[in-house]
Amino acid sequence: MPLLDIQSLVVEYHTVRANVKAVDRVSLSMEKGRTLGLVGESGCGKSTLGLSTVRLVPPPGKIVRGHITLDGIDVVNCPDEEIRRVRGKRVGYIFQDPMTSLNPVKKIGDHFVEIIQTHEPEVTEEDALKRGKDMLERLGILPERIGDFPHQFSGGMRQRVMIGLALVLGPDLLIADEPTTSLDVIVEAQIIELLKELKESLGLTLILITHNIGIVAETADRVAVMYAGRIAELGETYSLFEKPLHPYTQALLNSVPNITKKGQVLSWIPGAPPDLAEPPVGCLYHPRCAYAFDRCKKEEPLLLRHDDSEVACHLYDKR
Amino acid sequence: MGNILEVTNLIKYFPVEKSFLDKLLTSQKSYVHAVDDISFSINRGDILGLVGESGSGKSTTGRLCLKLTEPTSGSIVFEGVDIAKLRGEKLRRFRRNMQMVFQDPTASLSPRIRVGDAIKHALSFQGVGTPTQRTERTRAMLERVGLEPWTNFYDRFPHELSGGQRQRVVIARALVLNPKFVVADEPIAMVDVSVRAQILELMLELKKEFDLTYLFITHDLAMANYVCQSIAIMYLGKIVETGPKEEVFGKPLHPYTLALLSSIPVPDPKAELKRIMPRGEIPSPINPPSGCRFHPRCPYAQAICAEREPQLEELRPNHQAACFFPRM
Numbered sequence: 001m002p003l004l005d006i007q008s009l010v011v012e013y014h015t016v017r018a019n020v021k022a023v024d025r026v027s028l029s030m031e032k033g034r035t036l037g038l039v040g041e042s043g044c045g046k047s048t049l050g051l052s053t054v055r056l057v058p059p060p061g062k063i064v065r066g067h068i069t070l071d072g073i074d075v076v077n078c079p080d081e082e083i084r085r086v087r088g089k090r091v092g093y094i095f096q097d098p099m100t101s102l103n104p105v106k107k108i109g110d111h112f113v114e115i116i117q118t119h120e121p122e123v124t125e126e127d128a129l130k131r132g133k134d135m136l137e138r139l140g141i142l143p144e145r146i147g148d149f150p151h152q153f154s155g156g157m158r159q160r161v162m163i164g165l166a167l168v169l170g171p172d173l174l175i176a177d178e179p180t181t182s183l184d185v186i187v188e189a190q191i192i193e194l195l196k197e198l199k200e201s202l203g204l205t206l207i208l209i210t211h212n213i214g215i216v217a218e219t220a221d222r223v224a225v226m227y228a229g230r231i232a233e234l235g236e237t238y239s240l241f242e243k244p245l246h247p248y249t250q251a252l253l254n255s256v257p258n259i260t261k262k263g264q265v266l267s268w269i270p271g272a273p274p275d276l277a278e279p280p281v282g283c284l285y286h287p288r289c290a291y292a293f294d295r296c297k298k299e300e301p302l303l304l305r306h307d308d309s310e311v312a313c314h315l316y317d318k319r
Numbered sequence: 320m321g322n323i324l325e326v327t328n329l330i331k332y333f334p335v336e337k338s339f340l341d342k343l344l345t346s347q348k349s350y351v352h353a354v355d356d357i358s359f360s361i362n363r364g365d366i367l368g369l370v371g372e373s374g375s376g377k378s379t380t381g382r383l384c385l386k387l388t389e390p391t392s393g394s395i396v397f398e399g400v401d402i403a404k405l406r407g408e409k410l411r412r413f414r415r416n417m418q419m420v421f422q423d424p425t426a427s428l429s430p431r432i433r434v435g436d437a438i439k440h441a442l443s444f445q446g447v448g449t450p451t452q453r454t455e456r457t458r459a460m461l462e463r464v465g466l467e468p469w470t471n472f473y474d475r476f477p478h479e480l481s482g483g484q485r486q487r488v489v490i491a492r493a494l495v496l497n498p499k500f501v502v503a504d505e506p507i508a509m510v511d512v513s514v515r516a517q518i519l520e521l522m523l524e525l526k527k528e529f530d531l532t533y534l535f536i537t538h539d540l541a542m543a544n545y546v547c548q549s550i551a552i553m554y555l556g557k558i559v560e561t562g563p564k565e566e567v568f569g570k571p572l573h574p575y576t577l578a579l580l581s582s583i584p585v586p587d588p589k590a591e592l593k594r595i596m597p598r599g600e601i602p603s604p605i606n607p608p609s610g611c612r613f614h615p616r617c618p619y620a621q622a623i624c625a626e627r628e629p630q631l632e633e634l635r636p637n638h639q640a641a642c643f644f645p646r647m
Contacts, residue, residue, distance in 0.1 A: 218585070272481040
């Protein structure tokens with residue numbers, strides 16, 4: 001049984017102008033112990049999808065249809081009590097900006113105590129601090145720094161603290177939303193190495209949300225490419241990079257410079273992602289697609305199996 | 320060819336504001352050593368990539384080159400004129416030759432000024448042409464950066480454009496004065512991944528067409544490798560390695576360059592990663608480490624590195640590094 005199973009999920013943001021479908025009929029499932037890379041450009045719905053898995057989509061966002069099953073729990077319909085137990089305890093979440101995710105007037109230790117005591121009220125403050133210290137040590141931070149405030153830590157260290165807070169309750173699933181975007185290259189590499197190591201040693205299942213193709217190539221077993229709220233392509237990392245099927249995936253991979261390649265010629269995608277308040281008819285990618293034909297302008301492609309991958313493109317749909 | 324810009328012993332220290340109590344207790348002033356005695360030159364028609372992490376002083380260096388920030392000391396010679404000594408009206412007129420493209424196109428454009436006017440203002444500010452000529456020139460420039468037909472863009476406000484289009488406006492505004500030298504500070508960092516290459520391509524085309532020289536500031540080594548001919552690597556206010564791109568990225572000498580190169584995530588799952596990871600993070604530029612500034616993090620550091628400061632030396636033809644134990 002998969003640890004996480006998402007079926008035809010639709011998440012809408014209700015605004016005055018329109019109901020924007022940020023996530024549209026997304027289905028995917030994740031086996032325990034694997035790493036999924038969720039990639040796409042800004043505004044493609046990858047963060048909203050991540051937040052949906054713990055029912056944290058901020059208003060005016062709303063899950064309007066679909067099912068999310070996390071280890072047997074119905075995330076969409078379960079009572080608030082139960083979803084609160086899921087957050088933190090079953091699913092750890094790391095946000096992009098470690099500066100705004102930590103409370104500036106609270107010591108690191110207080111963050112640990114709050115999280116632990118919320119979920120395990122029987123734990124004493126002393127024990128909670130002890131667990132926090134062990135966690136810090138595990139992440140390469142001196143345990144005595146538990147008495148420090150967030151501003152006394154560097155960006156990379158703060159992100160380590162965030163990882164510690166996400167993992168201290170021992171969740172099975174860790175969702176990291178752009179965990180290294182605000183960090184410098186070397187620190188980014190340090191954090192990615194740390195995540196890979198923790199995933200192995202703790203047997204975590206990891207969802208890595210990022211726009212950085214390089215990080216996905218390095219860490220993920222499976223990749224879901226999102227475009228305008230939909231999954232364009234879903235496949236094993238090796239085959240997706242070797243033989244990308246969807247024209248969007250192909251174009252995206254060709255737009256990223258690779259320092260190990262000589263004489264590379266970068267390409268780009270004309271235009272900009274669509275305005276989801278007024279999405280184009282047919283395939284959402286067709287106005288930017290080099291291969292678009294008549295059918296693409298009329299009919300929306302479904303995510304269908306092709307070889308070992310799944311792809312939503314009429315080029316591969318021979319019906 | 321010759322140099323268009325020659326920077327010698329450039330220093331910029333920013334004073335640190337102290338609290339009232341600290342002022343009473345100590346008389347010593349402290350400074351952020353943002354740029355600490357660097358020298359470099361750019362050949363006419365070249366693209367020099369200034370690469371480093373945040374806090375390395377690369378943006379300050381870029382601003383100093385245009386004298387948007389007053390240097391503490393040192394000289395910045397642009398086509399034979401030391402702009403560090405220029406003031407007032409002379410400096411203002413000189414700026415026609417040198418323009419800047421900033422990282423955030425949204426912050427670089429006033430939300431209340433139509434993009435056509437934003438470009439035209441640059442011309443009127445420098446007193447170029449008659450009003451009709453200015454409008455003509457603005458229209459042509461909009462079309463040249465790919466915002467065509469101009470009628471669709473001239474009267475738009477920045478918020479009506481996409482990020483990529485806004486950066487095109489910023490580029491148009493920088494180039495409408497026909498400058499010789501452009502400092503581009505992370506010009507694509509805020510642009511969507513899928514359109515980054517397009518903005519780069521535009522900048523490269525315009526470089527040829529307008530005979531430009533670029534100082535390209537970036538933290539993205541792969542991007543620098545794609546765009547630049549020469550590279551200067553900065554660390555804590557110092558240039559630690561510089562030379563042609565093939566040399567610096569192909570045969571890096573400085574351990575810091577090596578660390579940077581090995582940290583880049585490679586967009587290929589089959590790539591083998593051999594990471595040389597320095598300890599910790601970039602220290603504060605207020606009290607930079609003694610000797611070589613990289614020594615506390617360097618895996619190859621020895622006693623001398625903490626005592627003496629290594630100078631940039633030409634270790635291979637055109638390829639300089641500041642290290643006592645370069646990786647030859």
